[in-house]
Amino acid sequence: MEQAPDKTAVRPAATVILLRNRATDPAVLMGQRGARASFMPNKYVFPGGAVDPGDAAIDLSLADPTLTQLADASAEPPHALAAAAIRELWEETGQILGRPAPWPDAPRGWRGFAATGHRPDGTALEFIFRAITPRGHSRRFDARFFLAEADRLASDPDNFTHAEDELKHLHWVSLSRVRALDLPFITKVVLAEVEAYLTRGPAATVPFFRNDDEAHLVSRLAGRSPLD
Template identity: 35%
Template sequence: MKISPEETTAFAATREKSTHVAGVRPRDAASILLVDRSSNTPKVLVGRRGSGHVFMPDLYVFPGGRRDPRDHALPYRSDLHPLVIEKLLVGSRSGMGVKGARALALAAIRELCEETGAAIIDALAADLSMLRYVARAITPPGSVRRFDTRFFLGFLDEMSLDLSNLGDSSELVDLRWLDMADLSSLNMPLITRKVLSEVKELMAADPSPSFGGPVPFYSARHGQLVRTRL
């Protein structure tokens, strides 16, 4: 997937709108694309960040947030696929280890529940075995907040989730299932749109993607958006 000059300009413009802060180090974070593929056109759950947020206000994003120390201790029913763990460890800081990789997935599930009202059905223990690792992105230098975000893909039909209380929270409002065939209808950060496009192409090639495929990695280099693979 090529990055156009227009997209690179948009990436730089987004960074310049934020208060420029030097020396902010990226914090580990996780996000989840929860996809409903029950109809002919898959849909993904997104919500709008409130206008009071310092980071990405008023933009539609996937549920997610930074990894907390307590995420290591969260219960899980089934572990991540070994190939997913292997990919999560590629390029990560030394010493993260398997527990740290698993904590990223647990953070994504925790944030999904906290931000949307979704709940885990099976004894509050998450099933991580069906999560795919589909992208990684680091917020560029100079941003008021910086995150090293790992994006997971979860299919609604493969996850034991209760969505009966799905609704707005202090983090995300106007929750909606976005038609993945139309990515132009909402105001999204460039990186959210890029990851969504990646997953759309992935699912077009295989509606049930493998667990060990190449993972696109977005980062900044000399003010330019760069895409490599893990």
């Protein structure tokens, strides 16, 4: 029997994996979604969310190869995806990836960030993973996962007083213990990529879990598909 088409819109999204104590006991920043959340309730996740229309208007720089990899097979402007990642990080954790600078004309959605005396800085972001939410979920996202070192923050990594209440129990979790948390499947996959990154360094290509292409479930951005 032919499966009915999934009409749930896929929204572009961005996520930040903050990495701390890389040389000693690597840890990542995670928070728990609420029990009543419509998407992944109770799960521990990295901070992130959907791209807002205003994110495309944010002027920020990106380092290569992140800029090139984001542009590969993507209709979204790379700087919009990076801006969304930085904005969501600020909103959900109160952490600032930015540089000191006045921003008197900050657009709506960014005024709280601007009030800290910073403008967003995308040069710390490394694009390491992309995944589309599988069919059947109430919400679907085309999410780009960025890695950033905690020492690039312009804020105290242990201060979450400016965070909104979307994520609870914000804390740093050692990679050696993180799988004891209630994690979504895709988060476990991304964590494996982070661990590989720590062992071998940045990869030449970025894994892409399409979740809507039976022939090519996993491909590589800025490179050939492993199934070609």
